[in-house]
Amino acid sequence: MATERPHLAVIGAGPAGLAASLAAAAHGVRVTLIDSAAGAGGQFYRRPPAGLGARRPQALHHRWRTWRRLEDALTARVEAGTIRHLADHHVWCVVPAVPEAPPDTAPPPAGPGSVGFVVHALLGPLQEEPVTVRADAVLLATGGYEKVLPFPGWTLPGVITAGGAQAMLKGGLVVPGQRAVVAGTGPLLLPVATGLAAAGVEVAALVESADPKALLRRPVTLAAQPGKVAEGVRYGAQLLRHHVTLLPRHTVVAAHGEERLDAVTVAALDMHGRVRPGTERRVPCDTLAVGHGMLAHIDLAESLGCRIDGLNVAVDEEQRTDVPGVWAAGETTGIGGAALSLAEGHIAGRSAAARLTGTRPDPRAWARAARSRRRAREFFAVLDTVYVPPAHWTEQVTDDTVVCRCEEVTAGAVRNAVDELGAGDVRTVKLLTRAGMGWCQGRMCEPAVAGLAGCEQTPARRLLARPVPLGVLARAGDPEVD
Template sequence: MSEGPRLAVIGAGPAGLVAALAAAARGVAVTLVDAAPDAGGQFYRQPAAGLGARRPQALHHQWRTWERLRDGLAAHVAAGRITHLTEHHVWCVERQSAPRTATSASTASASAPASFAVHALFGPEQEESVAVRADAVLLATGGYEKVLPFPGWTLPGVVTAGGAQAMLKSGLVLPGRTAVVAGTGPLLMPVAVGLAAAGAKVAALVESADPRDLVRHARVLAAHPDKLAEGAWYAAELTRYRVRAHTRHAVVAAHGTDRLEAVTVAALDTDGRVREGSEWRIPCDSLAVGHGMLPHTDLAETLGCRLDGVNVAVDDEQRTDVPGVWAAGETTGIGGAALSLAEGRIAGLSIAARLDSRAPEPRSYARAAKARAGRREFFAAVDNVFTPPGRWVERVGDDTLVCRCEEVPAAAIREAVDELGAGDVRTVKLLTRAGMGWCQGRMCGPAVAGLAGCPPTPSRRPFARPVPLGVLAREPGEGP
């Protein structure tokens, strides 16, 4: 690595990759830290090399964009401008400079230069730790799926929609031979088409929203003909593979003994209630279900970054309100790969300029800023339509597990609220242990909040993932 300003990029998905390339091209020494064995993130997830995939591009669209990112990363790594740390799981980012003096994102550059230590676990058992020193940090940690519970959702054979896609992209395997894809959101169509193209029988695509409601946002949609063409292509593929789509419907129960055998699907009214007498069963051995996505904000919360709702708040340069910390991609709001690429480029250009004690030239990222504004507007319209169905809590029986890690049923959460007086998610957690398991509430958090009738609250965990006690017991600077 060359001497000079140092940047740590956490996450090698679209946002992290393009930011690393932009900063490295302008003289910044970049360390790209990622948990996966290869760059690309979830969107550009690649099959394992040992599988010998002959046409990996068949699993992706925007393949040429990925090739440019991949080749650019390889060139910078070969030149010593980027160090790419794979299979490194970041558990904490430590700010080592004086406390910040800025109070908002717009004044973030007013404080003294920052210094950070990015702590990551690596190795077969993740018992070794490494600290990456940097003058600036970009959080490009992506998002994760939101799944709302229903009877039978813990059966083997029930996976998240993104999980089914990841199995196909990285392992070239199907979750089952006969699948139902259900939930809500734009991800369902690519998942259904991908499974069908790979040889699965997709018995149904069950969407709780009504895509016809997109007509209300015709002006916004018309400004993005590429996205309309993409949606039309997926719809045509569903027709080609004879996948029947059921809109304003939901999977209300999954059935089976040792594993999934069938699901019950029902029509929903405009309030999200099940229409009486509309239920029917679909035999299947796999169910891919998802209800949208949430941003990963653990590291941002630990650093004290301000959140805007569930998203990390940033300014026009993708700066957080913590000096020296930028954020880009899904962590600042779910919006797809194109938005992540635009935000990542803006962040990379801003970091390179700010580490050189100058403001970035507006012209240098005008195109990316325009793309960012358009994509944000587009996905705001999409989010307005594809929201989880109302009244979903009414379909969660008392014996339905909500927190899988700690095996907490819905009845315990309702008791904590109705009989024990819990008025927030933290109190529910203390009374029931919901959210105290291995996932630390990442999977069950939205469901617990929904059942308790409380808004989700930031966790502010000291660590972003479980850490071996031996790692914490070592003195600073001590080897593994």
């Protein structure tokens, strides 16, 4: 491996990370691709292990040829030594590197990007073996995670996230149950419902709180994305073929069962997002796959001091953050699907390579990627206005509904902190109730706590991106790095 080449650490091997790594490696940069999964691809290109003997894994994907091109290119780069792929590495912190100073001299002032970065990770399923990687620059492609809003019964066994159901199917070739309801809001519900139905699950209903017909009032946006329109039509045809009942402008108000889920209650919503009295119906099922959109993973960017715009990492036209030496691409800069992630990753990788090597990117390739990025961003900006959770979802959350699973904090406790103790923001609610102090550090419950408290969800400023053993923290200052 040519160690004299500038070194870029790419964190995340989903569509954005793969595109960025390949683009940077193709333009003279040595790349270390670090990812927590056992194989590259992220959630979108998740595949079953070879040992399961899947005969047609492409049946679970609608962009399989794109993945094969990415996979083949990554394999070639790894074999050539221009990309090192570190799978099953869980990054918990990225810090500016400080060079060792001669004895009896003060170290030089550290600044992000001035002397490179050190990436701290944990290796293996038990995440106990520390690994460090030194690089000249860092590209964050950490993706996103699902947002799930609580309702009575949502902690019952059998209630899973929509993405969790998809991961079980794509990664394990297993289905979560025999009769399912898919509910919430967002484009993810369509592939989840059709995927489960194609795998033999009886999908009793697809419960969408938004009205997808609102997209028809944006003909210009739809015309600019014919591929997305065709994709939606294919999903609709699959729902009809599998006799899946579509319930737009409906929501799940409760899940029922003793030891596990056996039914859900769904109801229609009025134009203001409130449940219409008298429209409730009970739907028997043993699985509820539910999701209310996606949130960006921004923990590493926050710890580096990158500017956050809303709940996304802010970047410029080159996908650079405001911290020198740090780029970001994909869902971490805003949820927008695989096509947008690929375009942003390509731009970010080329930009990083140009900055690190002192060259200029090909203007034609740059323009093509920028055009794809612009169109995808415009399309998903429209989707964001259509696929939103019901405005008054908190009215269905009873006081005894658990909101923070880690600390078993109920909605009543959150409301009491606001109404009786004067809490006016998520942090104060957290201090008064312990909501968000558990294993997930509020990643799952924070949107619900903010909604129940009637305040805006703001970035949490977490120091570490994941739980870390104390022994690893104690050794984090050791000089040995890869």
